[in-house]
Amino acid sequence: MATIKRTVEVELSTTGLDAQGRPQRVPLAVAEDGSTVAVAAPPSLEPELEGEHMLINIGPQHPATHGVLRLVLELDGETVVRCIPHIGYLHCGFEKIGEYRQYNQIIPWTDREDYLNSIGNNVAFALGAERLFGIEITERCTVLRVIAMELSRIISHLVWLGTTCIDIGAFTPFLWLFQERENVYALLERWIGARLTTTATRVGGMAADLPNGWTEQLQTFITLFPKTLDEVDRVLTRNGIWVGRTVGLGAMTAEEALNYGLSGAMLRASGVAYDVRKDFPYLDYETYDFDVPVGTNGDVYDRFLVRFEELRQSVRILEQALRRLPDGPVNIDDHRVILPPKSKATSEMESMIHHFKQVMEGPRPPIGEAYVAVESPKGEKGYYMVSDGTSKPVRWRIRPPSFVNLSAIPRMVEGHLLSDVIAINASIDIVMGEIDR
Amino acid sequence: MGLTPRPEPNVVSYDPKGGEGWVTTRLDFLVNWGRANSLWPMPFGTACCAIEFMATAAAQFDLARFGMERMSFSPRQADVLICAGRVPFKLAPVLRRIWQQMPQPKWAISMGACASTGGMFDNYAVVQGIDTIIPVDVYVPGCPPRPEGLIYGIMMLQEKVKRERAADPSIRHEMEPDPTSQLYIPPSAINELSEPFGNAVHQTRSGL
Amino acid sequence: MSPSSSFAPVIPGSGLPAGSPAATTPKQIPHRGGPVNPTVDALREKFGAAIQRVDVVWGETSVVVERSRVAEIVRWLHDDPGQSYVYLSDVTAVEFRDVEQPLEVVWHLRSLAFRRFIRLKALLPKGTPLEVPSVYPIFKSADWMERECYDMFGVKFVGHPDLRRLLMWEGYKEGFPLRKDFPLRGRFSRAEQLRQALAANPEARYSKEELSIADAFEDLPQDMRARLRSGEKTGE
Numbered sequence A: 001m002a003t004i005k006r007t008v009e010v011e012l013s014t015t016g017l018d019a020q021g022r023p024q025r026v027p028l029a030v031a032e033d034g035s036t037v038a039v040a041a042p043p044s045l046e047p048e049l050e051g052e053h054m055l056i057n058i059g060p061q062h063p064a065t066h067g068v069l070r071l072v073l074e075l076d077g078e079t080v081v082r083c084i085p086h087i088g089y090l091h092c093g094f095e096k097i098g099e100y101r102q103y104n105q106i107i108p109w110t111d112r113e114d115y116l117n118s119i120g121n122n123v124a125f126a127l128g129a130e131r132l133f134g135i136e137i138t139e140r141c142t143v144l145r146v147i148a149m150e151l152s153r154i155i156s157h158l159v160w161l162g163t164t165c166i167d168i169g170a171f172t173p174f175l176w177l178f179q180e181r182e183n184v185y186a187l188l189e190r191w192i193g194a195r196l197t198t199t200a201t202r203v204g205g206m207a208a209d210l211p212n213g214w215t216e217q218l219q220t221f222i223t224l225f226p227k228t229l230d231e232v233d234r235v236l237t238r239n240g241i242w243v244g245r246t247v248g249l250g251a252m253t254a255e256e257a258l259n260y261g262l263s264g265a266m267l268r269a270s271g272v273a274y275d276v277r278k279d280f281p282y283l284d285y286e287t288y289d290f291d292v293p294v295g296t297n298g299d300v301y302d303r304f305l306v307r308f309e310e311l312r313q314s315v316r317i318l319e320q321a322l323r324r325l326p327d328g329p330v331n332i333d334d335h336r337v338i339l340p341p342k343s344k345a346t347s348e349m350e351s352m353i354h355h356f357k358q359v360m361e362g363p364r365p366p367i368g369e370a371y372v373a374v375e376s377p378k379g380e381k382g383y384y385m386v387s388d389g390t391s392k393p394v395r396w397r398i399r400p401p402s403f404v405n406l407s408a409i410p411r412m413v414e415g416h417l418l419s420d421v422i423a424i425n426a427s428i429d430i431v432m433g434e435i436d437r
Numbered sequence B: 001m002g003l004t005p006r007p008e009p010n011v012v013s014y015d016p017k018g019g020e021g022w023v024t025t026r027l028d029f030l031v032n033w034g035r036a037n038s039l040w041p042m043p044f045g046t047a048c049c050a051i052e053f054m055a056t057a058a059a060q061f062d063l064a065r066f067g068m069e070r071m072s073f074s075p076r077q078a079d080v081l082i083c084a085g086r087v088p089f090k091l092a093p094v095l096r097r098i099w100q101q102m103p104q105p106k107w108a109i110s111m112g113a114c115a116s117t118g119g120m121f122d123n124y125a126v127v128q129g130i131d132t133i134i135p136v137d138v139y140v141p142g143c144p145p146r147p148e149g150l151i152y153g154i155m156m157l158q159e160k161v162k163r164e165r166a167a168d169p170s171i172r173h174e175m176e177p178d179p180t181s182q183l184y185i186p187p188s189a190i191n192e193l194s195e196p197f198g199n200a201v202h203q204t205r206s207g208l
Numbered sequence C: 001m002s003p004s005s006s007f008a009p010v011i012p013g014s015g016l017p018a019g020s021p022a023a024t025t026p027k028q029i030p031h032r033g034g035p036v037n038p039t040v041d042a043l044r045e046k047f048g049a050a051i052q053r054v055d056v057v058w059g060e061t062s063v064v065v066e067r068s069r070v071a072e073i074v075r076w077l078h079d080d081p082g083q084s085y086v087y088l089s090d091v092t093a094v095e096f097r098d099v100e101q102p103l104e105v106v107w108h109l110r111s112l113a114f115r116r117f118i119r120l121k122a123l124l125p126k127g128t129p130l131e132v133p134s135v136y137p138i139f140k141s142a143d144w145m146e147r148e149c150y151d152m153f154g155v156k157f158v159g160h161p162d163l164r165r166l167l168m169w170e171g172y173k174e175g176f177p178l179r180k181d182f183p184l185r186g187r188f189s190r191a192e193q194l195r196q197a198l199a200a201n202p203e204a205r206y207s208k209e210e211l212s213i214a215d216a217f218e219d220l221p222q223d224m225r226a227r228l229r230s231g232e233k234t235g236e
C-alpha cells in the first residue's frame, strides 16, 4: 500500500456540511441551551502526518464486500476522502451468451445473474419475452408468479439483512434469518425442484404447477414468518449499537437519489415513493393491497427500515395471492410456444412435431423490442430484448438495479469513516453477479 | 445416492510388517486427526455457490460440526480454500495470489460446476476450471451443490488429510509442469482439444 | 434523527390531473401502433427535424433522434416541467446481426410525475465513428452505464469525464465483447487468455483519479505510462 503525500481537498471545517453542501461528521457537543455546536478538531497528535493520505484497497476478496467488489479508498486519518470502486471481477458474459440461446434457454442464466432473487428474475424475463411474443398469460399463472416474486423478495431481503448484520457485528440474526430462508427453500424445492437456481418459468407459463398441499405449507410459512420478523425487529430496530452504526450514514436527498438513478429501497429511503409495482404495474399488482414504505433521511438506517417493512408487505401480498389463487391451466394453450405434455409428445404425431419444432428451432417472436421492468428486491430490474424475427434475441440487456445503485457509492461514502464504508456498502444490497453480469 | 455404505475411513495406521516405526505412524495419525478436524476454510465465494456455502455455514447444516466454525477470511490463516462460484479471467490473478498467500499445508475445494469446469459459462470471460490456476483436491459437482454435497466434499477432503504421511514431503511440493514429461500437454495441444465442440456454441440449426 | 419538518416525499404520478386513474397492468398490447406517448408531439414541436422517426412497438414509444442532438433533447426532457423525465433507466447499445444495419444506442427514460416511459435511439451507421454525446452532465446515473457501453461496444460518449473500461480490465486486448464480430469465446485461445489474465497485476491502478496521485504513476504498466505522458486520457 502506497502512502502518498498530497493536499487535503475536502474542507472539514464547516459545521456539519462540506464544500458541496453534504453532511459531514464533525465532533459535536451540546451547548447549554440544548443546541449542538461544532467543536474544533483536537490538534493533531502527530503534526508531521497531517495531510498525509493513505490509499487502501478493500477487495476484491474481502468478506464485507459481498462478493468481489474492489474499493480503493483514499483516507485522511480514518475519514474517507475519495472512493474509487472497481468492478468487473465477476463479469461472465451473460448478455453475450444470451445472443446464442433461445428464449427459453436463457431462463437458466437469469437465475444466476442476481442469484439471491433467482425466481424473481425468471418471472421478469418471462414477462419480457411474453411482451415480445405478444402472449397473454393465464390467470393462475399470474397469481403463481406474484407468489414467486414475493417469496423471492423475502429470501433476498433475508440474505441482505443477515449479511448486513454480520458486517455490522451482529451474528445471531443471520442464523435466525437463514433458518427462515431454509423454509422458503423447502417451499421452492417442492414446487420447482431446486433450492437456489430455480429456472421456474417458461415463456407462456411455468415449469410446474403447485404440488398438492403446497398452499398449506405456504400458509404455515406466512403465519410463522412474521414471528421471526418480530424477533429480529426486537433485537435490531431499537438496538443502540445498530442505530448508532447506521443512522446518518450515506444520506442521499431525493433529488440526488433520482439523479444517481437509484431504485428500490435505496430510492424509497430517500423519500421518493417510486415502486415499479405501483407506478408501472405488471402481473396485476395494482389489484393487491399493499403499502410502499418511504424513508425520510435516506441513510442506512432508513434503508433498513424500508426493507424490513417490505418484508411485512410481501407477506401481506402473499396472503392475498393465496386467497385469490384461481384454478385453471397454468400454461397458455399455444403449441407454438408451450411444449406439449410428455405423454402426448410420445404418443401423438402432431404433438411430437410441435415438440420437435420447439426444441430444435425454438419459438420465434415477431420483429420488435421490449423493455420490461419489475420491482426486484434491489430495485428496478429491466430486461430489454430485441428480436429480429429469429428464435434468438439480437440483444438481451439486463438493467441491473444494484449496478446503478453501486455507482453512487463514491458519493455516499466520502466524508465518512472507514468503518462506516462497510455499513454503507452493505446497505446498497449489492449482488456482484448482477452488477458485473 | 447413498445406497452403498461408506467405506471405513482410511487412516494412517501402524503395520508391524511395514518399514515404519510405531511412533512415526502414531504421530502421523495424531497430526492428521488434528488437522482434519480443524480445517479452517477460506471461503472464496464469488457467485451463487457462495450463497449455498452460506447456507451450509448457517444453522441448519452447521459447518461447525466439522471443525470449520472459524471462517478465515484472510488467506494467511487458512487451511482450505473453498472456491465457490465462477472465476472470470479478471479474477484469475486474484485467486492465484490468494492461493500463494496461504501457508502450507493447504488444500483446495472447487465448489460447483463453474469453479470446476467453467460450467455453463463457456465464453470469453470465464476461466474454464480453476485447476488451470491452482491445484484442486476435491471437486464438488452441482450448480449449485446442495449443502449436503459440499459437506460430502469436505468429508472426502478430511479423509484425504487423514491419509497423509509426514515422511512423504512430495505431497506438499508445488510442481511446475515439466515439458519433458510424457504427460505434459503443450498449450497448443490444449487449445486444439478445447476448441468449440458439441452444441453449446453452434446450436444454430434453425439458421440463427 | 427526527424527520425534518419540511420532508415531502416525491410521489410518482403527481403531475397527472387530479383524479386520474391509477396505473394498471397493460393488457392486449398491439404489436405496432398502440397509443403514442404524448411527449412525442412536444418533442416534434420543439426539435423538428431532429426527431427522425417514431415507432410504437409493443406499447413502448421509440423515438429515433439525430445523434448529435441527443444530449440537448435529454436535457430538455429532464428540465421541462411538462415532461420531467427525471429518471434514466438505462443506456445501452444494440448491434444487429445484419452488418448493414446501423448500431443503435438506446436510452430509456422515465417520467415519474407523468408515469411515462420513452425510449430514445440514435443510429450509428457502420463506417462512421461510434460517437454520441454523453448524458452524464444531466444524469449521474449515466456514468457507469456509458462506461459499460463503451467497454462492451466501443461506443464513445463524448463529454463523459472518465470513459474507460469498466467490466473488462484496462489493457484487455481482444476488443469489444458484445460486438457481433466478436466470437463468443473471445479472439484468443484459452491458454493465451489465461496467460494474459494471470499476467495482470491485481493491485494495478488504472483510474484517472488514482493516477492523479503522482506516486502511483510508477505502478503503471510501461505502455500506459508512455501514453499518459503524451497527454492521452485513460481508457482510449
Ligand code: SF4
Residues within 6 Å of the ligand: A112, A197, B047, B048, B049, B050, B084, B085, B086, B111, B112, B113, B114, B115, B119, B142, B143, B144, B145
Ligand atoms: S456452479 Fe452454478 S450455482 Fe455455482 S457459481 Fe456456477 S452458475 Fe452459480
